[in-house]
Amino acid sequence: MATIDRDILTIVEPTIVLDECFVEDAQSEEAKKEESVDNTVDVVNQDSLEGGVYPMIQIKSNKIMQEDIVSLRLECDAFIPTMNLTVADSAGKLNDLEYPLDGTVVSLYIRPRPIDEYRPVRIDFDIISISSEAATEGEEGTPAEFNFDCVMKIPLIYADALQGFAEGNSFDHLIETAEGLGLGFASNEEGTDDPMVRICAQQSREEFINLTTVSAYKDDESFFTSYIDPFYYLNFVNINKQFSLEDEMEDVTSVPQLQTKMQPGEAEQAEPAGVTASLRLSNSQDVSGSDMEITTFNLVNNAGAVWMQNGYARKVSYLNLNENLNGGENNGEESFLVTPLNTPGSEENLIPLRGRIDEETWKENNKCKYLGKQSSEEFTNMHSNYMYSIVANYGNMDEITKMVMEVELAVVNWSLYRYQRIPVLIYTKGEVSNKGLENRDEQLGENEQPKNVDPEEKEAEGDYSAEGPNQQVKNEFLSGYYVISEIIYTYDKESGKIQQKLKLLRREWPIPAQNKDN
Numbered sequence: 001m002a003t004i005d006r007d008i009l010t011i012v013e014p015t016i017v018l019d020e021c022f023v024e025d026a027q028s029e030e031a032k033k034e035e036s037v038d039n040t041v042d043v044v045n046q047d048s049l050e051g052g053v054y055p056m057i058q059i060k061s062n063k064i065m066q067e068d069i070v071s072l073r074l075e076c077d078a079f080i081p082t083m084n085l086t087v088a089d090s091a092g093k094l095n096d097l098e099y100p101l102d103g104t105v106v107s108l109y110i111r112p113r114p115i116d117e118y119r120p121v122r123i124d125f126d127i128i129s130i131s132s133e134a135a136t137e138g139e140e141g142t143p144a145e146f147n148f149d150c151v152m153k154i155p156l157i158y159a160d161a162l163q164g165f166a167e168g169n170s171f172d173h174l175i176e177t178a179e180g181l182g183l184g185f186a187s188n189e190e191g192t193d194d195p196m197v198r199i200c201a202q203q204s205r206e207e208f209i210n211l212t213t214v215s216a217y218k219d220d221e222s223f224f225t226s227y228i229d230p231f232y233y234l235n236f237v238n239i240n241k242q243f244s245l246e247d248e249m250e251d252v253t254s255v256p257q258l259q260t261k262m263q264p265g266e267a268e269q270a271e272p273a274g275v276t277a278s279l280r281l282s283n284s285q286d287v288s289g290s291d292m293e294i295t296t297f298n299l300v301n302n303a304g305a306v307w308m309q310n311g312y313a314r315k316v317s318y319l320n321l322n323e324n325l326n327g328g329e330n331n332g333e334e335s336f337l338v339t340p341l342n343t344p345g346s347e348e349n350l351i352p353l354r355g356r357i358d359e360e361t362w363k364e365n366n367k368c369k370y371l372g373k374q375s376s377e378e379f380t381n382m383h384s385n386y387m388y389s390i391v392a393n394y395g396n397m398d399e400i401t402k403m404v405m406e407v408e409l410a411v412v413n414w415s416l417y418r419y420q421r422i423p424v425l426i427y428t429k430g431e432v433s434n435k436g437l438e439n440r441d442e443q444l445g446e447n448e449q450p451k452n453v454d455p456e457e458k459e460a461e462g463d464y465s466a467e468g469p470n471q472q473v474k475n476e477f478l479s480g481y482y483v484i485s486e487i488i489y490t491y492d493k494e495s496g497k498i499q500q501k502l503k504l505l506r507r508e509w510p511i512p513a514q515n516k517d518n
Helices: 029-033 170-181 205-214 303-310 321-325 386-399 431-444
Strands: 009-012 056-059 069-076 082-088 105-110 121-133 145-152 160-168 184-187 196-204 224-228 233-238 251-254 275-278 294-301 314-320 333-338 367-374 403-409 421-425 427-429 472-474 480-492 498-505
Touching: 009 170, 056 082, 082 105, 160 170, 170 184, 170 196, 170 205, 170 233, 196 205, 205 224, 205 386, 224 386, 303 386, 314 321, 314 386, 333 386, 367 386
Parallel strands: 184 233, 314 367
Antiparallel strands: 009 184, 056 105, 069 082, 069 480, 082 145, 105 121, 121 145, 160 196, 224 233, 251 275, 294 403, 314 333, 403 498, 421 480, 427 472, 480 498
16 A cells, blocks of 8 residues: 555645536436437446546536537646637537636536546636637538637636735645635645745735745755645645655556447446556556556656756855854855755665766756845744755756656546656567567566466466567566656547546666666
8 A cells, every 4th residue: 555654635625616517417217217218329327428438518508518529638737727628619609699708617527437436527717718710611511619728717816915924834824825715735744844924925826835835845855846636635745755666556446448339228337347456557468458558658858958957956055144244154155055866775776867877077067046145044034944945846846857758548547646656567569679678677687577478368377488479578667666747638529538648757767887878
């Protein structure tokens, strides 16, 4: 099971009130009485279909039919969730009296599986902008299409406000801010060590939350981020806690892909029961068709862009006004070097992305930042680690984006959330490529591979061999524990199903010294 220390736990529940919207009910007794026995169209549990197979979209009072939902992209990758939606106006409502005006809300509902274990995605969005394409005439004409750019509706989060906070730490002040907005609060911490008086000085709460987060401090082995999740919780996360070398898996309920093509009378079989399984993501055959299957993966290297922007460390200096005015050391000029954190124990078999191992020029490839004149802690207007925390939080958050893996899952996995630590197992098929991986992994000292498994057989027999086109070889370079930084839900008419994409972070990688030049 996952350790409580790393779990992001609820501290305050949200109180924000959403608009009323309705999901069709095809399973009640009244709905069954209205069902026609002569209907030969494939059927599926309507509760699973609407919101489950395709997203439920309501614009003001206008429920969008499935065939009119062209595409949807729900992005949970920044501070506030956003959505891009394209709908076809086959009924002509959006071009007429129901064209959205300022204040119109777009409501979204996505049904998890199983519904009794996971919280549904239910979000109201403010519309940022609308663009459209006109309808085409003729026999093969198409209806007008409207594209909506939306952001989660949180009343007053963008309004400039003047609000003071009595002396306390950033943890308590963020809870107070969340409650004032009707948001919940969740964290993997119980507090921070950064007491000071804070003020939201004629700025938006969004800006205040971000400024409070970037200056948050617990200790020198922590760095923080904050974001609002799809369930209206402000999450405040110590990211460094999520990177660990511990080998642990969490037990969750896993579900297979929902079958939407069924015969009349088989609706009750549309949503098979889930099974308890160890949570991991993989492209292996043993998770094929489940919500743990990776269908595509792509490794992205941003290392050069990060170190060119930030260096491999950053020297920070500022003028301490109190020391300067009272003849302090160096006339009050203070400086310190902030180096990104490593995962304890990783130095034995893993390396961080900090230049070539056989070169030490990276140690001098640093950046400097002068922060100007600053009041000292004796003026009690900032906590004692204020300057350090800003540089440490910024630098460490950028450092973990140097190499990321982008994956797409076969089925939406509802047990996943942002900044969750999760094991990923990547396998490679094919005789030629497998042989190369086998040789490389022997050099890595990571050559323990699965037994030979014939797809038609249930048990593995014999020692591992890379011979044969259907053999799977574990890719030790790509496999390991990652942290989820982004979750994106997509739907388009062509695929006809809701899909899930993830961005996964990893700080150290298994490249030993003997392969430093490869």
